[in-house]
Amino acid sequence: MANLSTLINSGVSRRKFLSGVGASAGAVAALGVAGCGGGSSSTPTSPSAPSAAVTDADILNFALNLEYLEASYYLYAATGSGLDASDTTAGSASTNTGVGTVIPGDAAAVPGLTAAQQQILNEIAYEEQAHVRFLRSALGPAAVPMPDIDLSFFGPLAVAAMITTAATGTGSFNPFSSFDYFLVGAFIFEDVGVTAYSGAAPLISAAGVAAGYLTAAAGILAVEAYHAGYVRTSLTGRAIAAGSASAYPYLGAANLVEDLRATLTVGDSAAPSTTGSVETLLTLPTSLTTPSSIVAASAANAVGFSRTVNQVLHVVYGSSTVGASGGGFFPKGINSPLATTTA
Amino acid sequence: MATQETQLLDEIIATSRRKMLSLGVSSLAGFAVGASALQAKAATAAYTDADILNFALNLEYLEANFYYLAAFGTTINTANAASTAAGAPLITLSGTVGTSGTVSGGSQVPFTTIPVASYAIETAVEEGKHVQLLLTALGSSAVAQPAINLGTSFQTLATAAQIPGGASFSPYASDETFLVGAYVFEDVGVTAYHGAASLLTVPANLVTAAGILAVEAYHAGLIRTTINYLDPTGATIGGYTNLISKLRASLSQAGLLGVTPSAFDSNPDDFGLATFSVSLGGDASTTSTRITDADATNVVAFARNTTQVLNIVTGGGAVNGTTAVSPALGVFFPAGMNAGPNGFK
Numbered sequence: 270m271a272n273l274s275t276l277i278n279s280g281v282s283r284r285k286f287l288s289g290v291g292a293s294a295g296a297v298a299a300l301g302v303a304g305c306g307g308g309s310s311s312t313p314t315s316p317s318a319p320s321a322a323v324t325d326a327d328i329l330n331f332a333l334n335l336e337y338l339e340a341s342y343y344l345y346a347a348t349g350s351g352l353d354a355s356d357t358t359a360g361s362a363s364t365n366t367g368v369g370t371v372i373p374g375d376a377a378a379v380p381g382l383t384a385a386q387q388q389i390l391n392e393i394a395y396e397e398q399a400h401v402r403f404l405r406s407a408l409g410p411a412a413v414p415m416p417d418i419d420l421s422f423f424g425p426l427a428v429a430a431m432i433t434t435a436a437t438g439t440g441s442f443n444p445f446s447s448f449d450y451f452l453v454g455a456f457i458f459e460d461v462g463v464t465a466y467s468g469a470a471p472l473i474s475a476a477g478v479a480a481g482y483l484t485a486a487a488g489i490l491a492v493e494a495y496h497a498g499y500v501r502t503s504l505t506g507r508a509i510a511a512g513s514a515s516a517y518p519y520l521g522a523a524n525l526v527e528d529l530r531a532t533l534t535v536g537d538s539a540a541p542s543t544t545g546s547v548e549t550l551l552t553l554p555t556s557l558t559t560p561s562s563i564v565a566a567s568a569a570n571a572v573g574f575s576r577t578v579n580q581v582l583h584v585v586y587g588s589s590t591v592g593a594s595g596g597g598f599f600p601k602g603i604n605s606p607l608a609t610t611t612a
Numbered sequence: 613m614a615t616q617e618t619q620l621l622d623e624i625i626a627t628s629r630r631k632m633l634s635l636g637v638s639s640l641a642g643f644a645v646g647a648s649a650l651q652a653k654a655a656t657a658a659y660t661d662a663d664i665l666n667f668a669l670n671l672e673y674l675e676a677n678f679y680y681l682a683a684f685g686t687t688i689n690t691a692n693a694a695s696t697a698a699g700a701p702l703i704t705l706s707g708t709v710g711t712s713g714t715v716s717g718g719s720q721v722p723f724t725t726i727p728v729a730s731y732a733i734e735t736a737v738e739e740g741k742h743v744q745l746l747l748t749a750l751g752s753s754a755v756a757q758p759a760i761n762l763g764t765s766f767q768t769l770a771t772a773a774q775i776p777g778g779a780s781f782s783p784y785a786s787d788e789t790f791l792v793g794a795y796v797f798e799d800v801g802v803t804a805y806h807g808a809a810s811l812l813t814v815p816a817n818l819v820t821a822a823g824i825l826a827v828e829a830y831h832a833g834l835i836r837t838t839i840n841y842l843d844p845t846g847a848t849i850g851g852y853t854n855l856i857s858k859l860r861a862s863l864s865q866a867g868l869l870g871v872t873p874s875a876f877d878s879n880p881d882d883f884g885l886a887t888f889s890v891s892l893g894g895d896a897s898t899t900s901t902r903i904t905d906a907d908a909t910n911v912v913a914f915a916r917n918t919t920q921v922l923n924i925v926t927g928g929g930a931v932n933g934t935t936a937v938s939p940a941l942g943v944f945f946p947a948g949m950n951a952g953p954n955g956f957k
Contacts, residue, residue: 271866284867286766288794289856290823296930299676309795311749332663343682344892347892347897348892348893349786350893351893352893353893353894365901385840385901388887388899388900389891389903390899390903391892391898391899391900391901392900392901392902392903392904393892394892395891395892395900395911396904396906396911398892398893399910399911400910401908402910402913403911403912405817412632415709418723433760435938439768440663463904466822467823467826469668469786470809470818470819470822471818471819476952481810483809483810483818484807484809484810484915485912487805487806487810487822487825487912487913487915488810488906488912488913488915489721489911489912489913490822490825490826490829491806491825491826491828491829491906491913492904492906492911492912492913493829494825494827494829494830494833495829495832495833495836495903495904495905495906495913496833496903496904497828497830497833498829498830498832498833498834498836498837499833499836499837501834502731502837505727506727506838506841507725509726509794511732514761515867533661553727554727554730555723555726555731556726557723557726557730558694558698558729558733559699559726559730559732559733560699560733560734560737561699561727561730561731561733561734562734562829563731563734563831563834564734564831564834565635565828565830566738566823566826566827566830568824569741570741570742570744570745571737571738571739571741571742571745571824571827572745572820572823572827572828573821573822573823573824573825573826573827575822575823
């Protein structure tokens, strides 16, 4: 796994090396200030200038970027196309004005679904679409547009996770090819969404708390955890039904994704997540007396994990590089003054 | 089975419906409703983070004992071979604030399927760890475990929810009824932690509460997913979820005490597993499941204030008309919750 970022960065996916963009400790310090209640302005900071303080709008826009990604994935999987154009535009006061495009890769409506499975895909797609709309509505003129999103990154990601050796074409990982592959694709996102909201919630200012931003963030956090619970329960249940790990390789693939995410969760050693772990591997219960492993949480106290903004960026950029301002699912980075990894 | 509790429940449902007729449909748009519901509580007392965490501890006592009994056949403070083998924490009941009570009812479920049995064991262990965490964090401020009814309480609630055969309903009878029993708790845990999050003042507490909120939502997702797999058409246990959610929504609305009520039938704060119609991208509407318990427009999970939560777990004991009753008694907490002087009970 030591060559992980090399592997990803040399993959076929578009990627971006950022050389020498200051991995400023200042940005980290700014997060701390905001966490103490500063920065309640709703005006987004210019992305071209180092941010003096993280605003509540920055936090919500950070979440919006992630929701653009999730919604695009689920909408393609459920319907064969992505967000409606009207859900991707820039707010009138956003300093990011260009609307990004989706590089679809293998993206298509997942074939061979039962009616019940199709309804599940519809639900998650609808709910992530609703989060996009909700955050855009809450941000109003400050809403950033959808950034470039690369759904062909699943291939190189699966290679980096050592699920397969082919990044494209025959033998590559394609989450749009079946319900089980879809579950693994969904698995990539959901636990990350949970940890991202958990990590971002404490950064919301006192004014933002009074405005209801915190409770909204907590409410979206819960929904992401419902989704993660769905995905992990389904993978576990289908593995139990199949009878063995070898008969259901998707469980093992999901665990390889967890290993990769853990490896990419770098920097911010004093982050809220404790004891150096941010992942809980799935297990295959084999009797009536063995526990499952549905919940992703600390083994010590069963508290869910958190990731800092910086750590989430490392995961979605597929890069452990400090100073990276794009890559992976976001080839040109997210639309945010927080777009560069800082530690 | 017209117990005092069920009569109370019926009254509350009737009252809530009457309210609906006289009040306009207020928007559930997330930011506003969350804030106003919480401000309604925030105006009342000089509580501390410890009071909020103790409120959570009462709920965790309830949940943990339910899962320990179902999975292992024992309570959280008495180890047996099954709980030890699963690594479930043995809880020393160190809380002293309030009056300690005993746990009544409950027995090990004769599980027949590996998924449900393994989920029960996992959840028991995790809820036990939550009790341990809160007891440790609160130290000498921790409330004692109150009297908890995990037997007849389920029949009372099942009857009030109009579940067929509710008067003899037992969550310990089978894999399926266990899931229904678990369903009663998990979404409530989500809304309770969600409602409490904004009240906490110490940042570290908020991080922890957010982490527990996530775990409760994982559990809720697990339970709802499993019920949906077992009964996708809603003929039995899937249908029961709708009855339970409707009851919870009624009790929750009553707990708002007229502060920010929304029309119950058109704007409930709880949804069972019935399918609904959605529009994706620019497409026409299609059918969706409802694994997630959240408002239909913004898909932000619901938050409940402490009175709303109390009214649910006591089966209407927290509200008399438009007045809050404290301590709230009934159903799962026959002697009420334990709380400090400014706490919630």
